[in-house]
Structure formats: structure tokens, C-alpha cells
Amino acid sequence: TPPGLLGPADVRRLSTVLGVRPTKTLGQNFVHDAGTVRRIVRAAGVAPGDVVLEVGPGLGSLTLALLEAGAHVVAVEIDPPLARALAATVAERMPDAVGRLDVLTADAMTVRGPADLPGPVAPNRLVANLPYNVAVPVLLTLLRNLPSVTDVLVMVQAEVADRLAAPPGSRTYGVPSAKAAWYASAERAGTISRTVFWPVPNVDSALVRLRRRPAPATTATREEVFAVVDAAFAQRRKTLRAALAGWAGSPAAAEEALRAAGVEPSERGEKLAIADFARIAEHRPSPRG
Numbered sequence: 383t384p385p386g387l388l389g390p391a392d393v394r395r396l397s398t399v400l401g402v403r404p405t406k407t408l409g410q411n412f413v414h415d416a417g418t419v420r421r422i423v424r425a426a427g428v429a430p431g432d433v434v435l436e437v438g439p440g441l442g443s444l445t446l447a448l449l450e451a452g453a454h455v456v457a458v459e460i461d462p463p464l465a466r467a468l469a470a471t472v473a474e475r476m477p478d479a480v481g482r483l484d485v486l487t488a489d490a491m492t493v494r495g496p497a498d499l500p501g502p503v504a505p506n507r508l509v510a511n512l513p514y515n516v517a518v519p520v521l522l523t524l525l526r527n528l529p530s531v532t533d534v535l536v537m538v539q540a541e542v543a544d545r546l547a548a549p550p551g552s553r554t555y556g557v558p559s560a561k562a563a564w565y566a567s568a569e570r571a572g573t574i575s576r577t578v579f580w581p582v583p584n585v586d587s588a589l590v591r592l593r594r595r596p597a598p599a600t601t602a603t604r605e606e607v608f609a610v611v612d613a614a615f616a617q618r619r620k621t622l623r624a625a626l627a628g629w630a631g632s633p634a635a636a637e638e639a640l641r642a643a644g645v646e647p648s649e650r651g652e653k654l655a656i657a658d659f660a661r662i663a664e665h666r667p668s669p670r671g
């Protein structure tokens with residue numbers, strides 16, 4: 383019978399055969415534990431019929447587990463040698479699943495819409511062990527550009543998972559929390575030991591689950607709302623009146639917009655939910671004179 387999921391010896395052998403020298407810049411830490419990738423797939427709730435977008439398949443550890451669960455996998459890998467080897471790895475280890483794999487060699491940040499992806503239909507899920515340094519921009523880009531993705535389960539650095547799932551008012555609430563909340567609700571979904579990776583990373587990892595929900599009802603555009611979020615958090619310790627002075631034109635104009643939106647001008651950005659930022663965006667004063 384074909385060997386199936388990758389273990390420690392497989393990860394070592396594959397990287398040797400492919401001449402892979404894992405780089406920090408691309409966040410290349412490969413999972414060599416079958417229990418871990420199965421746990422991720424289970425936490426994601428992947429079932430036959432799902433079309434799963436996987437960013438950064440690497441050597442194929444998670445890809446094989448997604449295929450094992452019956453999904454069709456659309457894998458987007460930036461590193462050409464890894465992207466090229468993926469189909470052969472699946473053919474060798476899970477031959478029956480080869481027809482359910484599509485591979486795109488690309489930077490996930492450049493995916494502008496479903497037309498940029500191979501695969502039978504647009505993906506309904508994103509499941510990935512994201513490269514650490516670009517996890518948040520990749521996630522926000524894909525939520526923006528792929529509305530068909532309604533369910534997300536990603537492995538990220540533990541601090542990033544905290545930030546994504548943080549509610550307004552909590553210590554880790556910030557730009558990623560507020561922007562992710564435009565698209566989805568987010569919650570932590572467990573931690574992952576660093577020992578399941580090769581090479582062993584120097585940060586802890588965690589799972590975060592996001593479920594798409596309607597954007598807040600507002601007449602402002604997403605760009606307009608995100609501009610308020612960026613300004614509000616640019617200087618964390620400032621009051622909103624001061625932080626939004628540049629955005630509004632003056633502290634007085636900021637105060638007026640905040641009051642019109644029903645937000646206390648002496649409040650700080652970390653107290654506001656995405657719907658509050660949207661209301662503020664609606665009251666941006668138009669430039670005068």
C-alpha cells in the first residue's frame with residue numbers, strides 16, 4: 383500500500399532529494415507529524431466535496447492530510463522546486479488522490495480572484511500552515527479577493543493568532559483584529575508544539591479559525607473604513623481625537639466626526655469594534671475651502 387502522510391524520515395529524505403534548504407524569509411518550517419496535520423484537517427472540518435485552498439504546501443505534509451479527508455486541494459506555493467515536486471509526492475504516496483490536486487506556482491498575495499486559481503470551482507475553504515512573516519497580509523488579501531472562501535483554519539505564530547481573535551478592548555486588539563473582523567469572526571482553535579516542525583521555529587504556533595460573515599452595514603467603502611483603522615492605531619496611546627486629526631483635517635474636525643458617529647473623542651482606538659470604525663468613516667468631513 384502507498385505510504386500516505388509524511389513522517390520525520392520522509393521530510394528529511396524529501397528535502398534532501400529536492401535540495402531544499404529551508405529559508406526563514408519564506409517561513410519554511412515543515413510539519414513532520416501525521417497526528418498534527420490530521421488534527422488541523424479535523425479542526426477545519428474538511429469533508430469530501432470541499433475545495434480547499436492551501437497556501438504554502440511546502441513538502442506536502444498538510445496537502446496529503448487534506449487529500450486523505452477527501453477534499454480537492456488547490457495549492458499555491460511560491461517556491462518553484464517545492465511547487466514542482468508536489469504532484470510527484472502525492473502520486474507516490476496517495477496515488478488515488480492525484481486527480482484532486484491542482485498546483486499554482488505563485489505568491490499567494492498576487493491572487494486577485496478565483497480566475498487566477500486552477501481547480502474545478504472556486505475554493506470554499508482556506509486551510510494552511512501560513513508562512514509566519516506574511517500571515518496577516520496573505521490572510522487579508524485572500525479574504526478580500528476570494529469571497530467564495532467562507533471557512534478558514536490557519537496555523538500562525540501564537541501572537542498573531544491572539545491578535546486575529548482579540549475582541550475590542552483587549553490588550554492584543556489592533557489593526558489585524560479590526561480588519562479581519564470586517565470579513566469574519568475569529569477564534570483560537572488550539573496550539574501546536576514547535577517540535578512537530580523541521581526546522582524547529584523559535585516561536586510558538588497556534589490555530590485560528592475564521593468564519594465569514596456579512597461586512598458591517600455601512601455606506602462607507604472598505605478602503606474608507608480601513609483608512610480609519612490604520613489612522614486610529616498608528617499611534618496606539620493617542621486619543622481618537624488626536625490620532626484622527628490628520629484623517630479629518632484637524633483635531634476639531636476629528637472631534638466633530640467622532641461625536642457625529644457617537645464615539646467619545648477621548649476614547650482610544652483599541653476600544654472600537656469594526657462597526658464603530660465604519661460609522662466614523664461615514665462622517666469623514668469633506669475638505670473645505
Ligand code: SAM
Pocket residue numbers: 408409410411412413414437438439440441442443444445458459460461464488489490491510511512513514516
Ligand atoms: N504546509 C507545509 C507544512 O505544513 O509543512 C509548509 C508550511 S511552511 C510554514 C510555509 C510555506 O509557504 C513554505 O512552503 C513556503 O515556501 C511557502 N510560502 C512562503 N511565502 C509564500 C507566499 N507568499 N505565497 C505562497 N507560498 C508561500
